[in-house]
Amino acid sequence: xxxxxxxxxxxPSLCFHPDLPVKANCRVCVVEITGRKGLxxxxxxxxxxxxxxxxxxxxxxxxxxxxxxxxxxxxxxRCPTCVWRVNCKLLELADKYKIEITKxxxxxxxxxxxxxxxxxxxxxxxxxxxRNCVDACGSLQEINYLRLKGKGINQEIVPVDxxxxxxxxxxxxxxxxxxxxxxxxxxxxVGAAQEQTHWHLVEKALYDKSKxxxxxxxxxxxxxxxxxxxxxxxxxxxxxxxxxxxKLGFNYVFDVNFGADxxxxxxxxxxxxxxxxxxxxxxxxxxxxxxxxxxxFYRPDLIPNLTAARSPQIHSAGLIKTYxxxxxxxxxxxxxxxxxxxxxxxxxxxxxxxxxxNGNLPVDYVITTRELAWLIxxxxxxxxxxxxIAADNPLGASSGAAxxxxxxxxxxxxxxxxxxxxxxxxxxxxxxxxxxxxxxxLCNSRIEFKDVRGQSGIKESLVEMAGKKLRIAAVNGIGNxxxxxxxxxxxxxxxxxxxxxxxxxxxxQPIPTTAAIRKKRLEALYxxxxxxxxxxxxxxxxxxxxxxxxxxKGKLKNQVLYTKxxxxx
Amino acid sequence: xxxxxxxxxxxxxxxxxxxxxxxxxxSAVKNAVGIKKxxxxxxxxxxxxxxxxxxxxxxxxxxxxDGMKIAIDFLSAEKAYLFLNNNYYKKLNKNLVxxxxxxxxxxxxxxxxxxxxxxxxxxxxxxxxxxxxxxxxKPPFPTTSGLWGCPTLINNVETxxxxxxxxxxxxxxxxxxxxxxxxPNEGVYELPDNLTIEKLLKQTKNYPKFSFFVQIGxxxxxxxxxxxxxxxxxxxxxxxxxxxxxxxxxxxVIKNWLNFFANESCGQCTPCREGIYRLNEVFSKEKIDWExxxxxxxxxxxxxxCALGGSVPVPIKSFMKNVYPHTYK
Numbered sequence: 001x002x003x004x005x006x007x008x009x010x011x012p013s014l015c016f017h018p019d020l021p022v023k024a025n026c027r028v029c030v031v032e033i034t035g036r037k038g039l040x041x042x043x044x045x046x047x048x049x050x051x052x053x054x055x056x057x058x059x060x061x062x063x064x065x066x067x068x069x070x071x072x073x074x075x076x077x078r079c080p081t082c083v084w085r086v087n088c089k090l091l092e093l094a095d096k097y098k099i100e101i102t103k104x105x106x107x108x109x110x111x112x113x114x115x116x117x118x119x120x121x122x123x124x125x126x127x128x129x130x131r132n133c134v135d136a137c138g139s140l141q142e143i144n145y146l147r148l149k150g151k152g153i154n155q156e157i158v159p160v161d162x163x164x165x166x167x168x169x170x171x172x173x174x175x176x177x178x179x180x181x182x183x184x185x186x187x188x189x190v191g192a193a194q195e196q197t198h199w200h201l202v203e204k205a206l207y208d209k210s211k212x213x214x215x216x217x218x219x220x221x222x223x224x225x226x227x228x229x230x231x232x233x234x235x236x237x238x239x240x241x242x243x244x245x246x247k248l249g250f251n252y253v254f255d256v257n258f259g260a261d262x263x264x265x266x267x268x269x270x271x272x273x274x275x276x277x278x279x280x281x282x283x284x285x286x287x288x289x290x291x292x293x294x295x296x297f298y299r300p301d302l303i304p305n306l307t308a309a310r311s312p313q314i315h316s317a318g319l320i321k322t323y324x325x326x327x328x329x330x331x332x333x334x335x336x337x338x339x340x341x342x343x344x345x346x347x348x349x350x351x352x353x354x355x356x357x358n359g360n361l362p363v364d365y366v367i368t369t370r371e372l373a374w375l376i377x378x379x380x381x382x383x384x385x386x387x388x389i390a391a392d393n394p395l396g397a398s399s400g401a402a403x404x405x406x407x408x409x410x411x412x413x414x415x416x417x418x419x420x421x422x423x424x425x426x427x428x429x430x431x432x433x434x435x436x437x438x439x440x441x442l443c444n445s446r447i448e449f450k451d452v453r454g455q456s457g458i459k460e461s462l463v464e465m466a467g468k469k470l471r472i473a474a475v476n477g478i479g480n481x482x483x484x485x486x487x488x489x490x491x492x493x494x495x496x497x498x499x500x501x502x503x504x505x506x507x508x509q510p511i512p513t514t515a516a517i518r519k520k521r522l523e524a525l526y527x528x529x530x531x532x533x534x535x536x537x538x539x540x541x542x543x544x545x546x547x548x549x550x551x552x553k554g555k556l557k558n559q560v561l562y563t564k565x566x567x568x569x
Numbered sequence: 570x571x572x573x574x575x576x577x578x579x580x581x582x583x584x585x586x587x588x589x590x591x592x593x594x595x596s597a598v599k600n601a602v603g604i605k606k607x608x609x610x611x612x613x614x615x616x617x618x619x620x621x622x623x624x625x626x627x628x629x630x631x632x633x634x635d636g637m638k639i640a641i642d643f644l645s646a647e648k649a650y651l652f653l654n655n656n657y658y659k660k661l662n663k664n665l666v667x668x669x670x671x672x673x674x675x676x677x678x679x680x681x682x683x684x685x686x687x688x689x690x691x692x693x694x695x696x697x698x699x700x701x702x703x704x705x706x707k708p709p710f711p712t713t714s715g716l717w718g719c720p721t722l723i724n725n726v727e728t729x730x731x732x733x734x735x736x737x738x739x740x741x742x743x744x745x746x747x748x749x750x751x752x753p754n755e756g757v758y759e760l761p762d763n764l765t766i767e768k769l770l771k772q773t774k775n776y777p778k779f780s781f782f783v784q785i786g787x788x789x790x791x792x793x794x795x796x797x798x799x800x801x802x803x804x805x806x807x808x809x810x811x812x813x814x815x816x817x818x819x820x821x822v823i824k825n826w827l828n829f830f831a832n833e834s835c836g837q838c839t840p841c842r843e844g845i846y847r848l849n850e851v852f853s854k855e856k857i858d859w860e861x862x863x864x865x866x867x868x869x870x871x872x873x874x875c876a877l878g879g880s881v882p883v884p885i886k887s888f889m890k891n892v893y894p895h896t897y898k
Contacts, residue, residue: 026838059871152832153843
């Protein structure tokens with residue numbers, strides 16, 4: 001299949017995904033090979049010298065079309081309400097090969113829908129039995145929460161806690177729970193595994209004229225959303241995202257990059273405080289909600305290692321409903337904050353009651369990149385023709401350090417930039433002003449920490465700053481966490497992103513997402529960083545302004561900046 | 570003479586059904602690179618109408634074990650498994666355990682839920698490894714990447730029995746036949762491997778006096794032949810099932826096959842999982858859509874992931890061609 005693709009021959013496929021082992025179970029990519037009996041699946045057949053392959057013979061057409069028709073009859077079409085309608089692989093194949101989509105009677109009407117918290121769901125009525133979700137959860141993420149039950153036509157994807165015929169074995173097995181990363185959704189070819197959609201709630205909120213409806217969008221969606229509209233991966237579309245959100249009716253649009261700068265500063269201060277005072281080390285990043293869920297469920301003993309800093313979307317939303325609300329003289333209860341995230345676990349994070357500020361949740365709704373693209377298409381907004389608009393102020397400005405939050409290693413790099421600043425200037429807080437003598441030293445401080453960049457599974461480094469040595473590691477994808485958890489004593493600071501390559505590979509991102517596509521999205525984020533006027537979080541004066549405002553608010557500071565975690569069963 | 574030459578000289582072919590040359594398979598495993606190698610004797614015997622492996626294990630277990638030991642020595646194998654059908658385990662366990670004392674051979678009882686597919690060689694590997702029992706994608710073949718990724722020799726009970734005979738110079742070109750169905754003398758017979766079906770039925774006093782057809786090589790995946798086509802030998806697993814035409818209506822026979830395959834499909838690939846389900850659906854209708862039926866069958870032989878899916882059309886198509894030529898189309 002790869003050989004065909006490289007030579008400009010498109011072969012259809014459903015179960016094939018470059019992130020996952022080849023399974024060759026959909027049998028849609030069949031080709032005829034001279035001298036071989038039957039047909040071969042192109043995804044699983046290696047090319048050989050002199051091999052003669054025919055991709056469009058009558059025999060191939062017949063088999064391919066019949067298999068697509070058989071698969072179609074497994075998938076109950078929910079087209080009118082499906083966010084996939086505009087992007088559906090099945091409909092695309094049906095159209096391309098002129099398939100009769102109703103040749104067979106739908107057979108999965110009675111299947112269950114499994115919902116995982118408010119984040120992800122697997123709808124058995126749409127499943128085509130390709131098993132990509134099981135592999136995404138298993139071989140990619142090593143969570144193994146999904147399994148196949150039954151055989152033949154009765155096979156079904158179920159969460160492991162669903163009672164099975166072997167309950168006596170289940171009881172002995174370790175408990176497993178979903179971390180809501182959404183990689184199952186990202187690898188599902190037909191939207192059977194997908195985010196629990198909330199766009200319709202957002203639509204309703206937009207009609208409510210008594211509320212100020214505010215959108216805030218994550219660092220990583222600006223470099224991926226273009227793909228939904230036919231652009232190459234890695235096109236930077238920040239201004240178009242703002243314009244589209246305004247067109248959709250949002251009163252204000254803020255950039256979560258602002259929140260990321262806040263997070264960086266809070267986290268860097270905490271890291272240095274822990275290093276100086278001999279606090280619990282290594283410190284873990286906490287901006288990935290799937291990783292936080294992982295710790296709370298699988299390793300609650302490590303909860304003290306998680307930074308107490310809230311995540312960027314919560315920081316920024318918290319400031320919207322306090323700092324900005326006060327400025328604008330709007331009652332916080334009249335503000336609705338909608339986050340546009342690359343992530344399904346952010347939906348779960350937003351609902352955590354411990355995040356409430358004065359009884360209010362900072363974020364009201366979270367929609368994914370895919371949901372936003374759907375809203376834009378649904379409202380017939382021509383995304384590519386939109387004129388770029390800057391995000392609203394004062395919560396719009398950000399540093400380059402914030403942009404790279406969407407990349408694996410990016411959160412750590414941002415924190416290190418600010419940590420080095422704090423160390424060289426011998427300060428505990430970013431809000432303090434720098435004395436003349438220390439200003440000079442800053443000339444030598446670094447911006448780029450390249451050891452933590454790139455697509456490898458685990459990235460380690462020893463960083464020396466102002467005489468202090470920090471042993472750091474960035475874990476790229478939760479599937480790589482096991483070896484690190486075995487040698488925690490070797491590190492002072494660890495970043496973990498549950499999704500491969502970080503948020504740009506998040507469970508809410510455009511489909512397809514592959515390693516090659518992720519690479520381009522990563523490059524785009526580093527490009528934004530490199531081109532930014534300011535590249536360190538603490539140089540974001542508006543963010544410093546917000547922090548100073550919080551300093552004067554007593555208890556509110558803790559409510560907006562910090563959080564607590566709890567053991568989950 | 571070394572064992573490989575002896576096997577070659579005896580012209581041994583696999584008796585699991587595929588008839589693959591034994592020496593070729595043994596050399597492949599021998600030449601495969603691997604720190605560990607394994608030997609497996611497939612005694613799952615899941616094909617309906619075939620009972621010869623159970624018969625051999627009951628009457629000549631030492632020979633089978635001897636054949637396995639020869640393979641272990643030949644390959645310097647780490648360990649061997651006797652993958653045993655549950656019913657045979659119940660019946661023969663005591664004796665087998667006694668015979669296997671102090672050997673590298675361990676009995677692995679075929680899990681009850683393994684079903685028909687559990688006898689497919691790569692599904693069997695999965696069963697031993699403790700993962701979902703269903704065929705693996707090939708290549709790689711077990712000869713190079715079998716049990717836990719190590720080169721693995723998998724042969725049928727009868728094959729190991731024959732190896733033992735060949736090693737001792739006693740192989741006489743016999744094979745085991747299971748004869749079942751509408752006939753008086755059902756059972757397993759050891760007879761020359763070149764007898765025609767007709768002779769086999771006559772020699773065992775099973776040749777029917779009524780109009781009939783036979784299915785050879787397994788009561789599920791075997792080929793159906795009419796009574797004028799019996800002057801040939803049997804390939805595949807050695808079995809003959811006699812069906813009385815009076816007792817077996819055309820719908821009953823095909824429906825039985827389809828039900829069997831529908832129940833036994835592992836569900837991995839589309840043509841088998843969905844195709845057999847739809848075949849059943851098409852066939853249950855009053856007016857059968859023959860064209861659709863035919864294309865579903867072709868699709869199975871052309872695009873199934875494993876040989877079992879590919880074998881579904883064999884009985885049905887041969888039946889339609891050989892037994893009911895006038896009702897077909």
